[in-house]
Amino acid sequence: MLVVSLMRLGDQEERLRKQFPDVAFEFYKHPSVLPREVQEKMDILISYHAEVDEEFIESSPNLKWIAWYATGVNTLPFKLINQKGIQVTNAKGVHAQQLSEFLFAFILDDYKQLKEVYKEQEQQIYNSKRTTQSIENQVILFLGTGVIAKRAAQVAKVFGMKTIGINTSGRKVDQFDQTFLLRERATIYQEADIIVNLLPETKETYHLLTSEDFKAMNAHTLFINIGRGTITKEDTIVSALKNKWIRKAYLDVFEKEPLNDNSELYDIDNVYLTSHITGNGENNKSKATDIFINNLKSFLNKKPLIENLVDIDKGY
Amino acid sequence: MLVVSLMRLGDQEERLRKQFPDVAFEFYKHPSVLPREVQEKMDILISYHAEVDEEFIESSPNLKWIAWYATGVNTLPFKLINQKGIQVTNAKGVHAQQLSEFLFAFILDDYKQLKEVYKEQEQQIYNSKRTTQSIENQVILFLGTGVIAKRAAQVAKVFGMKTIGINTSGRKVDQFDQTFLLRERATIYQEADIIVNLLPETKETYHLLTSEDFKAMNAHTLFINIGRGTITKEDTIVSALKNKWIRKAYLDVFEKEPLNDNSELYDIDNVYLTSHITGNGENNKSKATDIFINNLKSFLNKKPLIENLVDIDKGY
Numbered sequence: 128m129l130v131v132s133l134m135r136l137g138d139q140e141e142r143l144r145k146q147f148p149d150v151a152f153e154f155y156k157h158p159s160v161l162p163r164e165v166q167e168k169m170d171i172l173i174s175y176h177a178e179v180d181e182e183f184i185e186s187s188p189n190l191k192w193i194a195w196y197a198t199g200v201n202t203l204p205f206k207l208i209n210q211k212g213i214q215v216t217n218a219k220g221v222h223a224q225q226l227s228e229f230l231f232a233f234i235l236d237d238y239k240q241l242k243e244v245y246k247e248q249e250q251q252i253y254n255s256k257r258t259t260q261s262i263e264n265q266v267i268l269f270l271g272t273g274v275i276a277k278r279a280a281q282v283a284k285v286f287g288m289k290t291i292g293i294n295t296s297g298r299k300v301d302q303f304d305q306t307f308l309l310r311e312r313a314t315i316y317q318e319a320d321i322i323v324n325l326l327p328e329t330k331e332t333y334h335l336l337t338s339e340d341f342k343a344m345n346a347h348t349l350f351i352n353i354g355r356g357t358i359t360k361e362d363t364i365v366s367a368l369k370n371k372w373i374r375k376a377y378l379d380v381f382e383k384e385p386l387n388d389n390s391e392l393y394d395i396d397n398v399y400l401t402s403h404i405t406g407n408g409e410n411n412k413s414k415a416t417d418i419f420i421n422n423l424k425s426f427l428n429k430k431p432l433i434e435n436l437v438d439i440d441k442g443y
Numbered sequence: 444m445l446v447v448s449l450m451r452l453g454d455q456e457e458r459l460r461k462q463f464p465d466v467a468f469e470f471y472k473h474p475s476v477l478p479r480e481v482q483e484k485m486d487i488l489i490s491y492h493a494e495v496d497e498e499f500i501e502s503s504p505n506l507k508w509i510a511w512y513a514t515g516v517n518t519l520p521f522k523l524i525n526q527k528g529i530q531v532t533n534a535k536g537v538h539a540q541q542l543s544e545f546l547f548a549f550i551l552d553d554y555k556q557l558k559e560v561y562k563e564q565e566q567q568i569y570n571s572k573r574t575t576q577s578i579e580n581q582v583i584l585f586l587g588t589g590v591i592a593k594r595a596a597q598v599a600k601v602f603g604m605k606t607i608g609i610n611t612s613g614r615k616v617d618q619f620d621q622t623f624l625l626r627e628r629a630t631i632y633q634e635a636d637i638i639v640n641l642l643p644e645t646k647e648t649y650h651l652l653t654s655e656d657f658k659a660m661n662a663h664t665l666f667i668n669i670g671r672g673t674i675t676k677e678d679t680i681v682s683a684l685k686n687k688w689i690r691k692a693y694l695d696v697f698e699k700e701p702l703n704d705n706s707e708l709y710d711i712d713n714v715y716l717t718s719h720i721t722g723n724g725e726n727n728k729s730k731a732t733d734i735f736i737n738n739l740k741s742f743l744n745k746k747p748l749i750e751n752l753v754d755i756d757k758g759y
Contacts, residue, residue, distance in 0.1 A: 224579050224603065232555040235548035241557075248716045251709050253701040258723045263540050285601045287540065385569040393567050400564045402571045409574055 128427070129189075131165060132173035133158045134196070139416040146420060150427070158183075171426070173419065175218075177202045184208060192426065195437070196415045198222055198275075198406070199355060201328035205439050215437040216422055218415040222406035223278040226325075226353050229405035230279050231286075233351055233377040234321060236399075238262050263287035268319035270312070271326040271354060272300040273443075279323070291315060295331065309335075316344045321351065327443035328355040335359070341367035348373040353405045356380035365391045368398050379405045444743070445505075447481060448489035449474045450512070455732040462736060466743070474499075487742070489735065491534075493518045500524060508742060511753070512731045514538055514591075514722070515671060517644035521755050531753040532738055534731040538722035539594040542641075542669050545721035546595050547602075549667055549693040550637060552715075554578050579603035584635035586628070587642040587670060588616040589759075595639070607631060611647065625651075632660040637667065643759035644671040651675070657683035664689040669721045672696035681707045684714050695721040 132154045136143070140154050153169075155161050158178035166187050172179070175197035181204040184190065193203070195217040208215060236242065239259050247254055267283050269276040272292035280290040280302035292303035293312050300306055307315050309331070316322070322344060326332045336359035344350070350373050352358065361382040367373050378392070379401045392398055408414075422432045437443065448470045452459070456470050469485075471477050474494035482503050488495070491513035497520040500506065509519070511533040524531060552558065555575050563570055583599050585592040588608035596606040596618035608619035609628050616622055623631050625647070632638070638660060642648045652675035660666070666689050668674065677698040683689050694708070695717045708714055724730075738748045753759065 224577055225575070228551060228578055228602070229555055229575075231547060232551035232557055235544060235551060236557055239545055239548040241548055241552055242561075244717050244720070245558075245715060247718070248709075251704055253718045255701065255718045255720060256723075257718065257720045258725055259541070259545075259720070261540055261724055261726065262544060282598075282601055285598055286544070385571065388567055393564075399561060401560050402563070402569045402573065404560070404571060404573045404575070407572075407574045408577055410577065 128171070129153065129165075129169045130171040130173065130423075131155070131161065131169040133161060133176050133178070134174070136173075136412055136416065139412050142416065143420070147423065147427075150423075171423075180204055181207050184211065184213070192216070192422075192432065194419045194422065196412070199327060200437055200443065201355070205442060209439045214432055215439065216418065216432055216435045217437050217443075218411070218418060219435045220274040221411050221414040221418070222408065223275045225408040225411075226275050226405050227279040227282055229379070229401075230323060230351060230353060231282060233399070234262060234267075234349070237349055237375060237377070238265075264289065265320040266291060266318050267321040267323065268293065268315060269303070270309075270322065270324045270358070272298075272303060272306060273325065273327070275353075276323070276325045277302050279325075291318065313340065313343045316340070316348075319345065319348060321349045324350075324352045324354040324358050326354050326358060328357050329442045333357050336363065338363055338366060338372075341372045344373050346371060346374065350376040351378075352376070353379045356382045356384060361390065361392070365395065368395050371397075375399075377401070379403055444487075445469065445481075445485045446487040446489065446739075447471070447477065447485040449477060449492050449494070450490070452489075452728055452732065455728050458732065459736070463739065463743075466739070487739075496520055497523050500527065500529070508532070508738075508748065510735045510738065512728070512735075515643060516753055516759065517671070517673075521758060525755045530748055531755065532734065532748055532751045533753050533759075534727070534734060535751045536590040537727050537730040537734070538724065539591045541724040541727075542591050542721050543595040543598050545695070545717075546639060546667060546669060547598060549715070550578060550583075550665070553665055553691060553693070554581075580605065581636040582607060582634050583637040583639065584609065584631060585619070586625075586638065586640045586674070588619060588622060589641065589643070591669075592639070592641045593618050595641075607634060629656065629659045632656070632664075635661065635664060637665045640666075640668045640670040640674050642670050642674060644673050645758045649673050652679065654679055654682060654688075657688045660689050662687060662690065666692040667694075668692070669695045672698045672700060677706065677708070681711065684711050687713075691715075693717070695719055 129151045135154050135156055143152055158176050168189055170189055171192045173194045175195055184207050190213055192214045198217055198219050200217050266289045268291045270293050272294040283290050290303045292300050292306040293309055295309050297306055297308035368376055375397045377399045380403055384403055418434050421434045425433050445467045451470050451472055459468055474492045484505055486505055487508045489510045491511055500523050506529055509531045514533055514535050516533050582605045584607045586609050588610040599606050606619045608616050608622040609625055611625050613622055613624035691713045693715045696719055734750050737750045741749050
């Protein structure tokens with residue numbers, strides 16, 4: 128049994144070798160240095176790289192399982208993977224804590240006016256009259272009700288916020304006061320003070336949010352995208368912010384990444400940009416390896432993969 | 444029965460007059476415009492002003508109850524108030540939500556490196572390699588375990604943090620994993636990644652934190668003061684930050700307020716200053732009036748004040 132990782136896993140390498148002495152592990156720094164003969168023999172692949180495309184899959188005749196060390200699997204060639212009967216697991220949940228922390232960092236940065244406050248510090252202004260709005264009773268609408276949204280909604284509830292979730296089936300989900308169908312979203316926008324995108328990239332969600340969506344939102348809406356940048360065209364979010372269809376946005380993901388130096392987003396006042404970092408965390412590799420180990424135990428016992436199996440038809 | 448407020452209460456004035464038609468209410472913009480003859484007749488005083496000193500109390504012969512619309516009562520002349528048999532209630536709890544929001548705004552601003560991130564935005568740098576530390580499993584130590592600390596600790600628990608509380612009796616308090624005595628604090632500092640002061644100002648807490656305290660803390664400690672500035676001398680916190688006994692501080696309160704323009708704190712890199720604003724909130728007057736109404740009902744029925752009665756011996 129040969130497991131190949133297209134990235135180094137630090138102290139997780141020793142952990143895996145110790146726990147599975149009968150399995151061969153090979154760790155490479157990057158997909159480009161994977162020897163052809165190893166690729167042809169590998170049974171299991173650990174990766175999160177765009178290099179895992181149709182050609183790569185065709186050149187991996189023995190591959191049975193891709194253990195994806197990220198949550199978004201949208202770059203994978205699902206049709207071919209399906210044909211070959213390859214299973215895919217992902218790292219769903221690993222980033223929920225970090226993303227929730229960043230989400231509330233953004234929300235509180237805005238509501239507590241930290242940027243304005245620290246401008247006063249620079250100017251040695253002592254202004255004890257400043258009053259900031261509380262997030263208590265504010266309505267936060269999540270596009271997506273997966274693991275990350277649930278974790279974030281749990282924090283929102285403790286802060287006394289009202290939580291609304293939107294998903295493809297409209298099913299009820301723990302931590303959300305109300306849930307609605309994706310196609311009902313335009314009727315719900317007016318309820319929301321804060322709108323957070325956490326939808327995966329699928330055929331259904333690609334360029335889902337149009338000008339009509341942003342125009343239907345409240346003018347005071349704070350929009351936060353920590354899901355996938357392709358939820359809307361860059362032009363559309365630029366228009367929404369320039370025309371004040373919404374008040375402000377915090378964006379960690381973009382239609383095209385890395386964000387182009389000439390992007391109009393750099394010229395807008397009411398937007399704050401981060402570089403697809405909100406899921407990054409020191410413990411991500413260790414958490415993703417926890418999931419991998421659980422699954423590997425099952426796999427070696429010829430049982431089904433038990434954790435974070437990706438539904439290849441749905442694409443998440 | 445005459446109730447006098449030394450501040451205007453907006454729509455709360457109408458609310459009080461409607462609910463208590465048999466009580467006379469007088470609302471003034473400021474203590475300085477209170478007519479002497481009104482002061483001599485008033486039974487109940489609503490205020491949070493430093494002007495309520497010994498002379499003021501001596502000139503209010505009919506006063507039975509001070510309804511303090513703030514939490515910190517340290518400016519009140521307690522000895523005289525005690526002699527005169529005047530009761531004091533405060534607005535404890537009213538600010539818990541706002542203070543908890545600011546506390547996590549500060550913590551997440553630091554842990555999620557927002558200042559560094561937005562410097563990159565200004566320079567159009569797209570740095571997707573940035574990894575930030577999670578607050579999960581971080582140990583947060585609260586000096587004080589009152590209403591505000593409990594509310595903040597509740598949020599900390601949901602974020603997966605470990606909570607330690609320090610109070611005068613060492614008694615166990617809900618939301619704290621462990622509690623210790625104030626005098627045991629030096630032995631606990633090493634456990635803490637974040638230390639938050641929320642102690643009231645009393646004889647016991649005045650200048651409580653000395654150089655020895657800050658030297659006993661971890662060098663990576665994030666110190667946040669949203670309690671009272673007099674917990675430490677300004678010189679002491681300046682030394683702690685300059686000498687890197689602690690890593691960084693967010694300070695909302697100061698030994699002398701307003702903070703002096705010449706304060707050395709303005710010249711230090713690893714400190715962020717706000718202007719005693721973390722308790723400010725649009726709904727504070729309405730929440731403090733909720734407490735006042737509960738108490739006024741009891742008072743009119745010649746029953747004891749039931750909510751937020753200040754222990755005049757303890758001073759909080």
